[in-house]
Structure formats: structure tokens, C-alpha cells
Amino acid sequence: MKIGFIGLGIMGKPMSKNLIKAGYELVVYNKTQAKADELVELGAIRGTSPADVASQCGVIITMLPNSPQVRDVCLGEGGVIESAAEGTIVIDMSSIDPVESKAIGAKLAEKGIEMMDAPVSGGEPKAIDGTLSVMVGGTKENFDKYYDLLKAMAGSVVYVGELGSGNVAKLANQVIVATNIAAVSEALTLAVKNGADPELVYQAIRGGLAGSTVLDAKAPMMMEHNFKPGFRIELHIKDLQNALNAAHATATSLPITSQVMEIMQARKNAGCGTEEPRAIVK
Amino acid sequence: MKIGFIGLGIMGKPMSKNLIKAGYELVVYNKTQAKADELVELGAIRGTSPADVASQCGVIITMLPNSPQVRDVCLGEGGVIESAAEGTIVIDMSSIDPVESKAIGAKLAEKGIEMMDAPVSGGEPKAIDGTLSVMVGGTKENFDKYYDLLKAMAGSVVYVGELGSGNVAKLANQVIVATNIAAVSEALTLAVKNGADPELVYQAIRGGLAGSTVLDAKAPMMMEHNFKPGFRIELHIKDLQNALNAAHATATSLPITSQVMEIMQARKNAGCGTEEPRAIVK
Numbered sequence: 001m002k003i004g005f006i007g008l009g010i011m012g013k014p015m016s017k018n019l020i021k022a023g024y025e026l027v028v029y030n031k032t033q034a035k036a037d038e039l040v041e042l043g044a045i046r047g048t049s050p051a052d053v054a055s056q057c058g059v060i061i062t063m064l065p066n067s068p069q070v071r072d073v074c075l076g077e078g079g080v081i082e083s084a085a086e087g088t089i090v091i092d093m094s095s096i097d098p099v100e101s102k103a104i105g106a107k108l109a110e111k112g113i114e115m116m117d118a119p120v121s122g123g124e125p126k127a128i129d130g131t132l133s134v135m136v137g138g139t140k141e142n143f144d145k146y147y148d149l150l151k152a153m154a155g156s157v158v159y160v161g162e163l164g165s166g167n168v169a170k171l172a173n174q175v176i177v178a179t180n181i182a183a184v185s186e187a188l189t190l191a192v193k194n195g196a197d198p199e200l201v202y203q204a205i206r207g208g209l210a211g212s213t214v215l216d217a218k219a220p221m222m223m224e225h226n227f228k229p230g231f232r233i234e235l236h237i238k239d240l241q242n243a244l245n246a247a248h249a250t251a252t253s254l255p256i257t258s259q260v261m262e263i264m265q266a267r268k269n270a271g272c273g274t275e276e277p278r279a280i281v282k
Numbered sequence: 283m284k285i286g287f288i289g290l291g292i293m294g295k296p297m298s299k300n301l302i303k304a305g306y307e308l309v310v311y312n313k314t315q316a317k318a319d320e321l322v323e324l325g326a327i328r329g330t331s332p333a334d335v336a337s338q339c340g341v342i343i344t345m346l347p348n349s350p351q352v353r354d355v356c357l358g359e360g361g362v363i364e365s366a367a368e369g370t371i372v373i374d375m376s377s378i379d380p381v382e383s384k385a386i387g388a389k390l391a392e393k394g395i396e397m398m399d400a401p402v403s404g405g406e407p408k409a410i411d412g413t414l415s416v417m418v419g420g421t422k423e424n425f426d427k428y429y430d431l432l433k434a435m436a437g438s439v440v441y442v443g444e445l446g447s448g449n450v451a452k453l454a455n456q457v458i459v460a461t462n463i464a465a466v467s468e469a470l471t472l473a474v475k476n477g478a479d480p481e482l483v484y485q486a487i488r489g490g491l492a493g494s495t496v497l498d499a500k501a502p503m504m505m506e507h508n509f510k511p512g513f514r515i516e517l518h519i520k521d522l523q524n525a526l527n528a529a530h531a532t533a534t535s536l537p538i539t540s541q542v543m544e545i546m547q548a549r550k551n552a553g554c555g556t557e558e559p560r561a562i563v564k
Contacts, residue, residue, distance in 0.1 A: 098476055121490055135486045137478070158486040165478040169486045172469035172478075176492035179468070182538045183461035187454035190525060193532040194380055196419070196447040196454075204417045204440040204451045208403055210458040212494030243472060250475040256464045259541045 002027050003149070004057035006050055006073055006080075007094070008035040011120070012063035014127040015093070015153045020044060022152035029053045050074070054084035059149070062092045066238060067100040074104050086112030091146060093134070095119040097242040098164035098171070099249045101137070105163045116142050117166035118150060118157075121173055131155035135173075137165035171246060174239035175257050180214035182260050188222055198223050234273040237264050284309055285431070286339035288332055288355055289376070290317040293402070294345035296409040297375070297435045302326060304434035311335045332356070336366035341431070344374045348520055349382040356386050368394035373428060375416070377401040379524040380446035380453065381531045383419070387445045398424050399448035400432060400439075403455055413437035417455075419447035453528060456521035457539050462496035464542050470504055480505050509557060516555040519546050 005016040008030040020026055020042050028039045029047035040046050047053035050073045054060055060080055064070050070092055074080045080090060090108060092101065092115065105115035116138030126132045132154040136143050143159045150157045160169045187210075191201040202219050205211075221227075240261040247254045267273070287298040290312040301308055302324050310321045311329035322328050329335035332355045336342055342362055346352050352374055356362045362372060372390060374383065374397065387397035398420030408414045414436040418425050425441045432439045442451045469492075473483040484501050487493075503509075522543040529536045549557065 121487075133486070133490055135483075156489070158482070160482040160486050161478045164476065165482075168473050168476045168478040169483040172473045172483050173487040173490060173492045175469045175472060176462075176465045176487070176494070176497065179465035179538070180458075180462055180492070180494060183458045183465070186461070186536045186539050187457045189534055190457060190529055190536065191450050191454045193534040194446065194450045194528050196443045196450040200440070200442040200447075201417075201451040201454050204415075204442050205403075205455040205458070207438070208415055208455060209495050209499065210455045210462070212458070212462060212496070213491050214494070215458065217491065246476050247472055252471055252475040254468045254472065255545060256461070256538060256541055257468050259538055263537060 001025075001059065002045070002057045004029070004047065004053035004060035005039075005044075005063070006030070006047075006053060006060060007063035007069075008039065009063070009065070010124050011127045013038070014124070015061075015063060015132075016044070017042065018127075018130040018153045019149075024149070024152070027053050027056045049078040050080045051078045051082040054080040054082070054088060058085065058088050059146070060084070060088065060090050062090060062094060064092075064094040064096075066094070067096040067242070070094050070096055071100065071104055075107050081108060081111055081113065084108075084111065084113050087114070088112075089114040089116065089142060089146070091116045091118050091150070093118045093120055095170050095239060095242070096167055097245045098137075098167035099246055101167050102164040114138070114142060115163055116146070117163060119166050119170040120154070121170065122155075126155070127153070134158070135160050135166045135169040137161055137163050137167065137169075167242070168246065171239060171243040174236065175243050175254070177214060178236050178240060178260050178264070179256055180212050181218060182263065184212075184215050184219055185222065188219060232274050233264050233267050237261065237268060237273070240264065283307075283341065284327070284339045286311070286329065286335035286342035287321075287326075287345070288312070288329075288335060288342060289345035289351075290321065291345070291347070292406050293409045295320070296406070297343075297345060297414075298326070299324065300409075300412040300435045301431075306431070306434070309335050309338050331360040332362045333360045333364040336362040336364070336370060340367065340370050341428070342366070342370065342372050344372060344376055346374075346376040346378075348376070349378040349524070352376050352378050353382065353386055357389050363390060363393055363395065366390075366393070366395050369396070370394075371396040371398065371424060371428070373398045373400050373432070375400045375402055377452050377456075377521060377524070378449055379527045380419075380449035381528055383449050384446045396420070396424060397445055398428070399445060401448050401452040402436070403452065404437075408437070409435070416440065417442050417448045417451040419443055419445050419449065419451075449524070450528065453521060453525040456518065457525050457536070459496060460518050460522060460542050460546070461538055462494050463500060464545065466494075466497050466501055467504065470501060514556050515546050515549050519543065519550060519555075522546065
């Protein structure tokens, strides 16, 4: 069975390489065709459009920047929907608005095409190592059926519920991560500005209820003013915007998330969108 | 050497009991005198005012609700300053505004009275068990000198810097705890309102960068709608207000902390001030 892989960016390229390594036969497509060259050299077949990929594959993985690109690849001109056979499944591993996941899934379902949303966390290094964390929304049957395929790119593959739930889990994750980064930034800034040694404060509080993975991962780097990017503020903005979209679609209020979003947006507008999020401590 | 202990509330009473258990001779005082009865039965001497306690003791521990009470006990009518001998030390274990710690310490210093701020975290159960975490600001010499005394009430006693730093560390801790609680509340609310199973989402994200002590401690209780108080929203409001006071005294901006404060304040105004903070998930 051939696997289609659409979207060969920073994440998609190493993920598709790991599938080839695991023995899967791939048909790959990227809007900028040159990005497919390396995979074609490794044995992948070059697709000429999403529809072309769909005409050859019963399973199509998408790894794209955001909701509009997923909608376009699935439902647009030359998209998957034009040529996919009934029973085809789209596994969207992009991080997008879950409301859009459900809407795109509903459109595909009209043609008998199934969909799972399976966004990842972990970033480029874990995409390369094949140790991503994948959060899967869709039917439990499809989760079980495609578990091994996803596991070839991941350290953990977890089922979280119906279509859209994968992205809901991812956004819940991002809400906590972004807010915890802001909390650590404010706490350390308060300490420094009020004459306390931030290193001693960090050591004093890390073992208690203030302890977090963000505190241990980011506080030492903030104190060394190490703002080497691992993630970008503009990507947090994208995720927080999707979280707020999903929240507002269900009349949910996220006052802290929206405030964190405003801070990140202000940093981006100040020309710092490509900075590491912990740089907000500045 | 007799130890004065002023403030025998929910925290002060078990803390002073642990000092008696450790063999210290105490002179105790509480504004509501009846609260001293139990300690007098255990062998403590009853003081009639802070000044009376100070006339008998070279070391005075205070455990009071907030800055105004500490100021009053130290500097007010019948206060410590009226009768304390030169070289006396006040160890303030209350959680107060660090700007006030420094100001009170400066006034006491004019009379040759020393001061340390040594606020605690851990709440009533840890006060009873003698396993509080103490964050100490003051001179390193005094930290070393009174380490054993503090350790008789605590699991950990950590030096964080000059006078005021203990409260700065405590407030940094509270900023992170309150904000992390808000983050978990918003993330779980987003998940539930958007049709994901919060338990599966929690399990999916707890091992990653979203992981925190707050997430593991509070999320399961939030999902069970267990809002049995361990801490009270109105105490968070007090700490966040002190954090904002200290921040504004040094022209520091804490936008997320202030937003969390507004949410907690709104809950209190809705008649829920004595609720557990994780109840904001409602």
C-alpha cells in the first residue's frame, strides 16, 4: 500500500524520511517541487498535485502550515477530493483549528473519504529522531489501523477522541505552554527587578507547586539570556489564534490565553516574531 | 534563649507547637488572647503585647496575615520596637509585600533591631507536619545562625538573598502557581467545550512541555469537580496584589499576573472568595 505525503517542510521532510526508513512506499508532493527532490532520491515517487497523490494512494498524510493550506490541499482545485477513491483516509498531522478539521472532514465524508487529525508536538529535532508525540482524533478503529504507520514517526501516539480532538489536545497543550512561559517570565522579572537573585529564587521554588517542565527547561536559559530559537513567537501566535477561534466557536472564554496572545502579538509587531517565545522575558 | 512567637492563627499555631516540641522555650502572643491558651497549656509563656514579648526575647518570630499587621506589631503602639534590646532579631514568616519588609526592616534597624523575611509555602497540613518550605531573605550570617530554629518548622529552608528576597521568592512562586492554575483551567475548558475527553487530553499532554506540578495536582480534581478548599482565592488575591505592588514599586509590568488577579477578584466579588482557586475552571 502506497502512502501519500503532502507537505515537505521543516517537519514534513524528516517525518517522510522516517516512513521511507521504516519501509513504506511514498508518493510525495510539495507546492515548491524542489523540496521533494531529496525524497525522490531516497526512492519516493513524485506526485504532481494533491489530486495526483490521491489517485495513487489510499492513505494520505498532510503536514501543512495551517488550516487554509489543509483546506486547499483537501478540497481545492487539484485537491485530494477530486480523485481519491472511496475509503481513502486523510491523516492530517498539521496543527490547525479543530473547527476546520471537522468542517474539512465533513466535506471529505460526502465523497466517502475518511479523516483523522493527528497533530504533533516536539519540533524539528524530534521529527528527525522519530520521537514526536502524536495526538489523534478520529474513529478508534482508524486509530488502531494506522497506529503502526504513525508510530514510525513518533515516540508516542495517543488517542484523544473524535475528529478534531487531536487539535483540541494540541491547542490545550499550547495554551498551557505559552501561559507557563509567560508566568515564568513574569516571576523572574519580578525577582530581578526587586533585588533577588533569580538563580536562588528558581532553586527555592522549583521543587514546590510552582514546578513545571517549562520552568526547568526555560528559566535557566532566560537567566543566561540565551534566546536561541527552538520555537518561534509567530508559531505560538498561530496556535493561540486557533485556540481562541475554537473557543469562540463554542462560546468559551479564555481570558489569560487572549492576554498571552496580545503580548506575543506585540512582540511580533516589534519585529521579534521569529524570536524564541521565552524572549518575552526581555 | 527564649523565642517570641507572635501570630497564632491557622499557620502560626502548629508552627509554634513544633518549636515547643523541638525544645524551644516560647513567649507567645496573639491579638485574640484565647488563641494562646493551647500553647500556654503546652508550657509557653503568655505575652501581653508585642512589646512585652520583645522585652523577654532576643528572637521574635511573626506569622501574621499581611503587611499592615506586621507593620503594626513591629512599629505600632505596644509594638516590638518599643522594648526590644539592641541586637534583637525579628524573623517575619508572614507572606507580605517585600517593599514593606524592607521599609519595616529599615525602621527596626534605626534601633539596632535586625530583621529577616522568611515566608513559607505549603499550607496548614505542612505547618502541622513541620515540612514547610521556607524562603529566607536577610544576611547570610543570620540565615546560618537561625537555620536550626527555622528547620524545626520546615522540610526545607533556603537562602534567597537580602531582606525582602524571601517575599520576592514567595511572590514569584505565587505568580507561577496562580497563572499555571489559570492555564490548566483554560486548557481543560477548551477541551471539554470542543468535544474532547479532558482525561485523554490530560494524559496526552502531561508528559510533554505542558507538564507541571499544578497540572498533575489540580487537573484530576478539576475533572472530578472536586473544589474542596486547600487554599483560598482570597489568599491568592492577597499574594497577587503584593506581587503587583512590588512590581509597580520597581516599574515592572506583569500583564498576565494582573489579568489572573482580575479573574480571581471577579470570582471573589461573585461571592466565591473562600473557594479553592482551581474552582475558576467553572
